[in-house]
Amino acid sequence: MFDLFYQFLSNTGxxxxxxxxxxxxxxxxxxxxxxxxxxxxxxxxVPIGFGIxxxxxxxxxGFGIGIYETNSVLHYLxxxxxxxxxxxxxxxxxxxxxxxxxxxxxxxxxxxxxxxxMGIYFTLLxxxxxxxxxxxxxxxxxxxxxxxxxxxxxxxxLAPHLIGPIAIAAYSYMALIPxxxxxxxxxxxxxxxxxxxxxxxREVSRKELMIFPVVGVLLCCFLxxxxxxxxxxxxxxxxxxECGVVNRLANTAQSAIIDTATIFLGFTVGCSxxxxxxxxxxxxxxxxxxAVAFSIATASGVIFGKIMNLFLKEKINPLLGAAGVSAVPGxxxxxxxxxxxxxxxxxLLMHGMACNSSGVIGSAIxxxxxxxxxx
Amino acid sequence: MFGxxxxxxxxxxxxxxVGASTVFLGLVILSFVISQVHKILKLWEExxxxxxxxxxxxxxxxxxxxxxxxxxxxxxxxxTDLTSIYRPLVEQLKQPFDLLQLFEISxxxxxxxxxxxxxxxxxxxxxxxxxxxxxxxxxxxxN
Numbered sequence: 001m002f003d004l005f006y007q008f009l010s011n012t013g014x015x016x017x018x019x020x021x022x023x024x025x026x027x028x029x030x031x032x033x034x035x036x037x038x039x040x041x042x043x044x045x046v047p048i049g050f051g052i053x054x055x056x057x058x059x060x061x062g063f064g065i066g067i068y069e070t071n072s073v074l075h076y077l078x079x080x081x082x083x084x085x086x087x088x089x090x091x092x093x094x095x096x097x098x099x100x101x102x103x104x105x106x107x108x109x110x111x112x113x114x115x116x117x118m119g120i121y122f123t124l125l126x127x128x129x130x131x132x133x134x135x136x137x138x139x140x141x142x143x144x145x146x147x148x149x150x151x152x153x154x155x156x157x158l159a160p161h162l163i164g165p166i167a168i169a170a171y172s173y174m175a176l177i178p179x180x181x182x183x184x185x186x187x188x189x190x191x192x193x194x195x196x197x198x199x200x201x202r203e204v205s206r207k208e209l210m211i212f213p214v215v216g217v218l219l220c221c222f223l224x225x226x227x228x229x230x231x232x233x234x235x236x237x238x239x240x241x242e243c244g245v246v247n248r249l250a251n252t253a254q255s256a257i258i259d260t261a262t263i264f265l266g267f268t269v270g271c272s273x274x275x276x277x278x279x280x281x282x283x284x285x286x287x288x289x290x291a292v293a294f295s296i297a298t299a300s301g302v303i304f305g306k307i308m309n310l311f312l313k314e315k316i317n318p319l320l321g322a323a324g325v326s327a328v329p330g331x332x333x334x335x336x337x338x339x340x341x342x343x344x345x346x347x348l349l350m351h352g353m354a355c356n357s358s359g360v361i362g363s364a365i366x367x368x369x370x371x372x373x374x375x
Numbered sequence: 376m377f378g379x380x381x382x383x384x385x386x387x388x389x390x391x392x393v394g395a396s397t398v399f400l401g402l403v404i405l406s407f408v409i410s411q412v413h414k415i416l417k418l419w420e421e422x423x424x425x426x427x428x429x430x431x432x433x434x435x436x437x438x439x440x441x442x443x444x445x446x447x448x449x450x451x452x453x454x455t456d457l458t459s460i461y462r463p464l465v466e467q468l469k470q471p472f473d474l475l476q477l478f479e480i481s482x483x484x485x486x487x488x489x490x491x492x493x494x495x496x497x498x499x500x501x502x503x504x505x506x507x508x509x510x511x512x513x514x515x516x517x518n
Contacts, residue, residue, distance in 0.1 A: 110403075114401075114402035131376060134386075223400075361402070
């Protein structure tokens with residue numbers, strides 16, 4: 001009887017636990033705390049945090065339990081991540097939720113979305129400098145786009161072994177927008193610049209909103225065909241929303257479909273952070289470079305806003321450059337709040353959303369371009 | 376391999392420059408195109424007016440054609456008369472309305488030249504396009 005009891009005990013997680021798994025469980029709890037108590041991107045951090053807990057429960061390897069074991073349930077769910085299916089589905093829902101009217105009303109704000117992508121290319125150089133392989137460097141660089149699904153999509157294609165750390169880094173920095181972005185915005189702008197008011201955008205007709213996804217998908221995907229899985233789905237979702245004749249499909253895409261994909265994406269990415277696979281010096285390097293990428297992206301957006309002001313008659317608020325990263329709607333909200341701190345009657349949210357949505361398009365194009373470099 | 380040597384060996388500089396300029400170029404083109412879409416749409420929606428203006432210019436150049444167009448106009452009431460005829464019809468419709476609805480009602484009432492009359496009201500600014508294919512009745516212009 002004692003032998004049986006000992007055998008049972010030796011199969012339990014308490015017996016098999018490794019210090020790396022305990023560390024990761026602690027990280028998972030922090031994610032859950034940030035998501036629930038602080039409400040930092042709860043839709044992402046809660047499934048990821050819980051996934052980290054589940055992925056780091058110690059178990060006997062070889063029984064088809066873990067996410068990296070080919071015949072396990074978690075492995076089948078993870079298939080959607082490694083093939084890039086979940087990110088594409090998330091983009092479909094994102095498109096169905098996005099209102100591009102503020103962008104169409106002021107197309108010049110799209111340039112800020114382009115400028116914020118410079119963080120990606122600076123980080124590409126940085127990652128190569130620190131000795132990462134080119135495919136790994138490209139996957140790390142895309143963290144600068146601040147777009148979780150895009151980062152996962154590109155990493156799945158170029159460096160699948162880094163999906164865990166890159167996804168966690170991307171989502172962590174998206175959740176930490178309120179901590180990372182405001183100091184950079186304040187550092188790079190004067191009070192006078194932060195006080196600049198944006199003129200209200202013109203009224204955008206329904207026809208324009210319908211034409212935009214068609215023009216967008218054609219122009220962007222002809223330029224970077226490898227961005228098709230992301231941009232094709234993004235603009236399809238948006239067209240479903242704007243055409244007005246398939247409301248049922250649009251409603252499903254922006255609710256049930258994106259929610260389902262987000263749950264499985266977040267959960268399986270969390271599960272993929274098994275302590276023994278995740279806690280490596282490379283992961284630490286990815287986290288550091290991710291922070292650099294995100295900060296440079298924010299800074300380049302703001303600086304480009306200031307450069308644009310040198311040439312524009314009607315000045316734009318350079319804070320909007322920070323919303324050029326594609327963390328929707330976190331960075332637009334942060335720009336809005338920073339503007340409100342200086343002038344409680346200066347509302348920048350809609351303008352920020354314009355930059356945000358162009359950032360989504362920009363980072364997907366960047367992912368396509370980076371992928372095409374290695375085809 | 377580390378440092379600048381690794382960047383150069385893996386074509387990093389070229390990738391960064393080409394990548395950054397491509398994404399910039401793509402978004403610049405897209406922003407330019409979408410900034411022109413509303414202008415093209417406006418031109419398309421006002422194509423009748425544009426064509427009429429063009430025809431009128433041609434008519435000035437060819438006096439015979441002016442003579443030919445006069446009798447058609449002579450049969451039509453003035454804009455003031457038209458507004459008094461069409462106001463009760465428009466009041467039956469919910470604003471904004473489709474021109475097709477107004478046309479159907481005027482047909483039912485057996486009004487003469489409903490197409491031309493509606494066109495004149497539109498040209499006089501009494502029927503105001505909303506940009507989505509519907510129209511509203513401008514009371515100020517109608518008075």
